[in-house]
Amino acid sequence: xxxxxxxxxxxxxxxxxxxxxxxxxxxxxxxxxxxxxxxxxxxxxxxxxxxxxxxxxxxxxxxxxxxxxxxxxxxxxxxxxxxxxxxxxxxxxxxxxxxxxxxxxxxxxxxxxxxxxxxxxxxxxxxxxxxxxxxxxxxxxxxxxxxxxxxxxxxxxxxxxxxxxxxxxxxxxxxxxxxxxxxxxxxxxxxxxxxxxxxxxxxxxxxxxxxxxxxxxxxxxxxxxxxxxxxxxxxxxxxxxxxxxxxxxxxxxxxxxxxxxxxxxxxxxxxxxxxxxxxxxxxxxxxxxxxxxxxxxxxxxxxxxxxxxxxxxxxxxxxxxxxxxxxxxxxxxxxxxxxxxxxxxxxxxxxxxxxxxxxxxxxxxxxxxxxxxxx
Numbered sequence: 001x002x003x004x005x006x007x008x009x010x011x012x013x014x015x016x017x018x019x020x021x022x023x024x025x026x027x028x029x030x031x032x033x034x035x036x037x038x039x040x041x042x043x044x045x046x047x048x049x050x051x052x053x054x055x056x057x058x059x060x061x062x063x064x065x066x067x068x069x070x071x072x073x074x075x076x077x078x079x080x081x082x083x084x085x086x087x088x089x090x091x092x093x094x095x096x097x098x099x100x101x102x103x104x105x106x107x108x109x110x111x112x113x114x115x116x117x118x119x120x121x122x123x124x125x126x127x128x129x130x131x132x133x134x135x136x137x138x139x140x141x142x143x144x145x146x147x148x149x150x151x152x153x154x155x156x157x158x159x160x161x162x163x164x165x166x167x168x169x170x171x172x173x174x175x176x177x178x179x180x181x182x183x184x185x186x187x188x189x190x191x192x193x194x195x196x197x198x199x200x201x202x203x204x205x206x207x208x209x210x211x212x213x214x215x216x217x218x219x220x221x222x223x224x225x226x227x228x229x230x231x232x233x234x235x236x237x238x239x240x241x242x243x244x245x246x247x248x249x250x251x252x253x254x255x256x257x258x259x260x261x262x263x264x265x266x267x268x269x270x271x272x273x274x275x276x277x278x279x280x281x282x283x284x285x286x287x288x289x290x291x292x293x294x295x296x297x298x299x300x301x302x303x304x305x306x307x308x309x310x311x312x313x314x315x316x317x318x319x320x321x322x323x324x325x326x327x328x329x330x331x332x333x334x335x336x337x338x339x340x341x342x343x344x345x346x347x348x349x350x351x352x353x354x355x356x357x358x359x360x361x362x363x364x365x366x367x368x369x370x371x372x373x374x375x
Contacts, residue, residue: 002067004036004095008087008104008111010073011041013299019125021060021276022186022306036067038090042079043072061277069133071312084111091115100125103147105153119158122179124167125302126219129174132297145334156180163304166324170301184303185329187374206235208354211286213241213279214253214307220320221294223258227343230262238264241282243273284314288353288360293321295341300324308335312371317360319349334366 005119006263007027027037044304054064055080062068071090074084087097093116097108100123108120122299127133134143154160154171154354160181162168168183210229216222243251252270283289289311293299300323308329311318320326321340336353339345353360 002036004092005030005098006038006087006090007040007098008083008108009040009098010011010079010083011039013041013053024057024060024062026186028065028068031065031067031166032292036069038069038071038087040071040073040083040086043074044255046057052112059275059277078252080107083107088114091118092154094119096121096250098123099157101127102130102149102153105147109153109156120156121159121161122153122157123161123163125163125304126298128162128167128302129170129297132301136297151177163329164302164325166301167304169248170350186309207240209237209285209287210290210350211241211283211288212290212292213274213283213310214291214305215242216310219294219296219298219362220348221292221299221340224292224340224343224346225290226258226264226268228260228346228350229264229267231343231347236350236354237267237269239269239271239282239286241271241274241279248272274363280313283311284316286314286316288350289314289316289318289319290346291318291326292346292349293323293326293340295323299340304329307372308357308375312367315364315368317353319346319353320368328368330367330370333363334370335363350374 005027007023009023010274011023013020017114023039027035027039028036053070057064060344071086073079073086080103088111091097091111095113095115096119098121099108105122112118112120113264127244129150131146134140134146154175155177157179160171161169162181162183163185165183168181171178171181178295210225212225214220225240226240229236230328240255251273251341255268255270256265259265271282291305291307291311293303293305298320303325305326308318308320308326312334317336319336319338320330322337323340338349353363
């Protein structure tokens with residue numbers, strides 16, 4: 001019997017955001033397990049013609065499927081209410097509502113009261129336990145209010161999906177009563193395996209290319225890449241792809257400011273926001289891949305970086321910030337770790353792997369074998 005999953009969240013198209021990529025990949029993969037999927041996206045203007053979803057899906061390497069439904073939501077300032085109304089209208093007995101934010105979790109619990117036997121599953125991501133982020137930023141009142149809301153929601157949803165083991169451990173520590181939980185890390189599409197073997201051609205110029213692909217959110221601590229580069233010889237080049245909230249103009253300014261600050265302007269290349277299907281080619285042609293994370297609760301406990309899984313497919317060795325989240329996924333036999341708060345540690349690790357190509361090859365091989373467990 002086909003089960004129906006309704007994802008109570010508004011995506012945006014066109015979009016290169018990590019969240020949209022993650023949602024589309026994850027739920028498209030559910031088609032293989034006999035699920036019918038319903039997702040929603042926001043139409044920017046009333047009465048606008050819906051975007052060409054066949055074309056949009058192709059950007060993510062996905063094809064149209066009769067069991068994969070995308071519904072447009074109108075009303076920019078009323079989108080949450082319209083989303084609730086549309087989702088409620090779609091629901092049938094025994095359908096599953098998926099949420100990823102506290103606001104939508106409350107909405108889903110209200111919907112469950114109207115449509116009996118509906119199940120509510122909550123995914124926990126970078127803002128999984130918001131009161132910790134508020135406390136970290138010294139927003140004490142907001143944090144205490146959020147804590148009590150989290151306590152209410154975690155105990156009333158039907159199940160919790162954690163994306164990292166430290167996240168699950170923290171959930172047990174902070175909330176004595178919560179719904180059944182399951183740890184499901186991110187993954188990558190299995191079709192990337194064939195693409196990787198076709199395009200793995202590393203840069204062969206005289207420079208040594210370090211690469212990062214992703215967002216430039218503050219909690220990811222991407223500034224450390226520029227500082228580390230300033231500590232390395234001139235033959236090291238930093239290539240960057242992605243965006244600060246996927247805004248290329250803002251990202252270009254951000255990169256230029258940091259390159260100027262650390263006096264590495266001539267050694268930094270920004271290629272812009274890439275189509276999701278082009279990311280594998282960008283990272284596979286690097287000499288070494290970098291993944292920074294800051295010393296904050298999001299990096300330490302909440303994130304399950306998609307980039308770890310994408311990097312592993314590439315066939316290129318990676319240096320990753322050492323945090324409980326990353327160490328719960330990979331070991332030092334698969335990647336090189338560095339102190340996430342030390343540019344000197346990162347630069348030293350880069351230089352060590354530069355001088356030891358055999359070790360780079362061994363790490364890349366082990367990294368690739370590891371990721372096959374998540375395909």
